[in-house]
Amino acid sequence: MEFGIPSQTLRDRISGEIDPDDFGRETPFLEEEELGLVEITAVKARLGYGV
Known part of the structure; x- marks a missing residue:
């Protein structure tokens, strides 16, 4: 719920129905x-620039 991932998607991944x-x-x-x-x-991150 915190990341907005549907519970069915998580179930499918765990059960192996969806290739990880x-x-x-x-x-x-x-x-x-x-x-x-x-x-x-x-390079920009090392120089201190934000994305």
Whole structure:
């Protein structure tokens, strides 16, 4: 309830009806683009900038 996850979703995950490695929708970014965003965000965090 605290995180807004439906109880049926949790039951399905625990029972194995939903693959725990399946996170839903695909990312709109290519893998290289996503890694670039992660790297840029990490650099900005080290420099003290917020996201």
